[in-house]
Amino acid sequence: MYMKKISYGRQYITDEDIEAVVKVLNSDYLTQGPKIPEFEDAFAKKVGAKHAIAVSNGTSALHISALSLGVKTGDNVIVTPMTFVASANCVRYCGGNVCFCDIDPDTFLIDINKLRQMITSKPKGYYKGVIFVDFAGYPVDSEAIRSICNDYGMWMIEDACHAPGAYFIDSKGNKQMAGNGVYSDLTVFSFHPVKHIATGEGGMITTNDDDLYYKLRCLRSHGICQDNNRLTRCPGNWYYEMQDLGFNYRITDIQCALGISQLKRLDWSLQRRQAIAAKYNEAFKNISQIKTPKVAKNVFHAYHLYVIQTEKRKELFDYMRSINIFVQVHYEPVHLMPYYKNLGNKEGDLPVAENYSKHCFSLPMYPTLTDEEQEYVIEKILEFVK
Ligand SMILES: Cc1ncc(COP(=O)(O)O)c(C=O)c1O
Numbered sequence: 001m002y003m004k005k006i007s008y009g010r011q012y013i014t015d016e017d018i019e020a021v022v023k024v025l026n027s028d029y030l031t032q033g034p035k036i037p038e039f040e041d042a043f044a045k046k047v048g049a050k051h052a053i054a055v056s057n058g059t060s061a062l063h064i065s066a067l068s069l070g071v072k073t074g075d076n077v078i079v080t081p082m083t084f085v086a087s088a089n090c091v092r093y094c095g096g097n098v099c100f101c102d103i104d105p106d107t108f109l110i111d112i113n114k115l116r117q118m119i120t121s122k123p124k125g126y127y128k129g130v131i132f133v134d135f136a137g138y139p140v141d142s143e144a145i146r147s148i149c150n151d152y153g154m155w156m157i158e159d160a161c162h163a164p165g166a167y168f169i170d171s172k173g174n175k176q177m178a179g180n181g182v183y184s185d186l187t188v189f190s191f192h193p194v195k196h197i198a199t200g201e202g203g204m205i206t207t208n209d210d211d212l213y214y215k216l217r218c219l220r221s222h223g224i225c226q227d228n229n230r231l232t233r234c235p236g237n238w239y240y241e242m243q244d245l246g247f248n249y250r251i252t253d254i255q256c257a258l259g260i261s262q263l264k265r266l267d268w269s270l271q272r273r274q275a276i277a278a279k280y281n282e283a284f285k286n287i288s289q290i291k292t293p294k295v296a297k298n299v300f301h302a303y304h305l306y307v308i309q310t311e312k313r314k315e316l317f318d319y320m321r322s323i324n325i326f327v328q329v330h331y332e333p334v335h336l337m338p339y340y341k342n343l344g345n346k347e348g349d350l351p352v353a354e355n356y357s358k359h360c361f362s363l364p365m366y367p368t369l370t371d372e373e374q375e376y377v378i379e380k381i382l383e384f385v386k
Contacts, residue, residue: 007326009194020261031252039256047179049206051213058190060249061203062090064219080110081333102350129155134163137302142183161190162304169298181208199255219246272367273303309359
């Protein structure tokens with residue numbers, strides 16, 4: 001047995017990262033200081049967006065995204081079921097109804113044809129918006145979703161927590177990076193340690209919309225406005241106004257220093273992830289018991305996860321865990337979580353997502369996974385299936 005535990009994902013912290021954090025600890029600002037706009041600017045530049053707003057985590061990013069777009073009690077919002085629960089919960093925080101749309105069996109992303117059917121079967125205004133996820137790092141064709149949403153006056157939130165650096169080539173031949181704000185109104189990212197960029201906890205929202213940017217900045221910090229141009233009155237420099245009911249969803253300078261340092265390695269991390277995926281693809285290409293993920297030619301996959309599908313999922317899962325390989329299942333579909341079942345969702349509602357979730361299995365995928373470790377993982381899977 002491999003002595004060291006091999007997990008499905010993990011962070012990579014370098015001496016440079018530690019130095020960057022220590023510098024902030026020795027500085028005047030632990031929070032609300034200069035590292036926050038520095039991280040925001042660097043991140044916006046990386047994904048090609050006009051604005052970026054750094055927040056405490058991906059969940060708070062989703063929550064204030066939904067609020068800034070006006071989600072309120074009774075609003076219907078379409079969400080993919082193949083995601084972490086937070087993508088749907090943000091609608092519930094605002095009192096909205098989550099309407100799930102099934103996934104595509106090849107990409108595991110929201111099924112755009114089913115999405116179109118859902119939207120066009122109701123009058124304009126019935127659905128307010130859609131939250132779709134660049135699941136596992138596979139970027140959704142947001143151009144296609146935009147064309148449907150435009151006709152129905154719907155907004156779009158892209159949950160790119162798995163996909164910083166991912167892109168697809170649109171119908172005009174342009175590279176569209178997740179988070180560049182060209183098609184999606186808002187895009188959210190998470191910096192949880194298993195993600196591409198780790199800040200402990202942390203999140204980011206990107207947008208090209210000036211008004212949404214302003215609203216999000218207020219909602220992140222108690223709904224307080226300090227922008228002179230937007231105050232209702234200005235008796236002096238001490239003055240600030242609470243204009244909306246916001247939260248303390250701020251990130252710290254300590255976390256942002258780590259984020260800035262980690263962002264510099266994003267391209268390297270993506271290349272490593274691509275190489276690891278290519279090696280898994282090659283190893284399993286003739287193994288009928290293992291279905292590997294398919295990726296279209298016009299897509300750059302960020303490979304947060306490398307998901308295989310197998311009939312003997314439980315047996316393989318238990319076996320891998322017993323030999324210290326901490327594989328994981330992504331995900332049980334959100335609509336079958338007891339909370340969402342209590343709201344009226346049931347088994348059989350979304351057959352593709354349900355079938356996928358019975359067979360899916362995430363293999364170790366992180367940039368510091370060594371060749372030796374990956375070969376060991378492959379060898380054990382091949383031994384098991386033969
Ligand atoms: C797709 C997706 N959305 C949202 C989140 C929530 O992010 P966070 O854990 O930073 O709150 C996650 C985190 O696991 C995620 O995977």
